Amino acid sequence: MSEVRLSGVTAGHGTETVLDDVALTVHEGRTTAVLGASGSGKTTLLRVIAGFMRPWSGTVAVGGRTVTGPGVWVPPERRGVGYVRQDGGLFPHLSVAGNITFGLPRPRRRHRERVLELLDVVGLPAAVADRFPHQLSGGQQQRVALARALAPRPGLVLLDEPFSSLDTGLRASTREAIGRALRATGATALLVTHDQDEALSFADEVAILARGRFRQVGSPDAVYRDPVDVAVAEFLGEAVVLAGTADGDRVTCSLGVLPVQGAVPGGEVDVMVRPEQLSLGPAGSGRLDALVRGVTYFGHDAVVELDLVDAAAHTLRARVLGVTLPAPGDRVGVSVTGPVRAFARGGHPVSERVAAAAS
Numbered sequence: 001m002s003e004v005r006l007s008g009v010t011a012g013h014g015t016e017t018v019l020d021d022v023a024l025t026v027h028e029g030r031t032t033a034v035l036g037a038s039g040s041g042k043t044t045l046l047r048v049i050a051g052f053m054r055p056w057s058g059t060v061a062v063g064g065r066t067v068t069g070p071g072v073w074v075p076p077e078r079r080g081v082g083y084v085r086q087d088g089g090l091f092p093h094l095s096v097a098g099n100i101t102f103g104l105p106r107p108r109r110r111h112r113e114r115v116l117e118l119l120d121v122v123g124l125p126a127a128v129a130d131r132f133p134h135q136l137s138g139g140q141q142q143r144v145a146l147a148r149a150l151a152p153r154p155g156l157v158l159l160d161e162p163f164s165s166l167d168t169g170l171r172a173s174t175r176e177a178i179g180r181a182l183r184a185t186g187a188t189a190l191l192v193t194h195d196q197d198e199a200l201s202f203a204d205e206v207a208i209l210a211r212g213r214f215r216q217v218g219s220p221d222a223v224y225r226d227p228v229d230v231a232v233a234e235f236l237g238e239a240v241v242l243a244g245t246a247d248g249d250r251v252t253c254s255l256g257v258l259p260v261q262g263a264v265p266g267g268e269v270d271v272m273v274r275p276e277q278l279s280l281g282p283a284g285s286g287r288l289d290a291l292v293r294g295v296t297y298f299g300h301d302a303v304v305e306l307d308l309v310d311a312a313a314h315t316l317r318a319r320v321l322g323v324t325l326p327a328p329g330d331r332v333g334v335s336v337t338g339p340v341r342a343f344a345r346g347g348h349p350v351s352e353r354v355a356a357a358a359s
């Protein structure tokens with residue numbers, strides 16, 4: 001089980017810089033999800049760690065050993081790193097057993113027990129060992145791809161959007177099976193994805209990659225609840241952003257005077273509220289009233305679009321349980337649960353500005 005540590009990694013293609021002085025540590029046995037938009041450099045990052053690509057500068061250490069650095073280059077096959085590609089990348093002409101043992105030294109390729117053990121780890125029955133990839137579902141293929149990556153007992157597993165080609169149901173079950181398998185083997189894992197739900201639900205830590213840099217690294221809860229700026233907040237999920245004025249530990253915005261998380265100096269701020277922080281009740285029961293513009297139903301929950309009454313043209317989105325829902329045109333009371341987050345207008349979060357000013 002290997003810690004992976006990147007420092008000062010700059011890499012790109014041609015003249016395009018894709019990773020700009022990047023640092024990241026994934027601790028032994030932990031899982032980090034790198035979340036970034038398409039083209040943000042997620043695959044480039046994995047290729048640098050795996051040794052499929054040389055960075056322009058910086059160091060990569062796996063399990064405390066520098067594998068890329070000034071004057072150091074360890075080839076991919078000697079890094080102890082497993083790689084699961086987006087499409088699984090199984091060899092179509094080999095059976096499942098043949099695929100799983102492909103990367104093992106020749107004498108160990110016949111070890112049926114290891115194949116069965118790995119199939120069990122990834123939650124597949126022994127009966128699939130002699131099937132060919134085309135006889136498996138997409139989710140089963142991804143599990144075999146993970147079994148193949150785990151076969152040489154790597155200390156680190158890199159997963160490049162392994163669930164993106166699967167449909168919703170299969171995606172969730174495959175994600176759970178793969179998460180269980182990784183925990184069972186204790187491997188350190190780095191998953192890249194552009195799917196917020198996947199990153200937040202799968203990993204111990206989430207690292208947000210944008211414009212060549214990690215904008216924030218932290219636990220799923222920390223990055224979702226306490227994003228460093230509005231851009232990160234909006235990237236991680238829906239956010240209602242309102243203009244406001246901060247004073248002490250409160251902000252005043254169209255939702256009224258609200259408690260804010262962190263120390264806040266006076267001044268103009270952007271106030272961020274997650275849609276699930278807004279709850280609805282009968283008119284007059286909440287902080288203020290709103291008219292329902294529309295309802296988008298998702299089964300387990302629903303998004304209700306609201307126009308605030310008596311506030312300068314504000315449309316809000318509330319995420320509420322899908323059990324009893326208002327109808328378009330209804331007048332409802334809106335309440336806000338928990339503290340909101342405030343960011344200096346167009347810049348860093350207000351609490352950081354205070355910390356910087358105090359230091």
Ligand SMILES: Nc1ncnc2c1ncn2[C@@H]1O[C@H](COP(=O)(O)OP(=O)(O)OP(=O)(O)O)[C@@H](O)[C@H]1O
Binds near residue numbers: 013018039040194
């Ligand atoms: N072999 C290559 N040659 C030239 N440019 C490349 C090459 N591979 C990637 N790029 C460019 O590098 C940038 C980062 O690509 P990368 O594949 O790392 O992003 P990504 O975040 O994995 O994207 P996606 O989510 O779409 O897979 C993109 O602008 C891409 O066009």
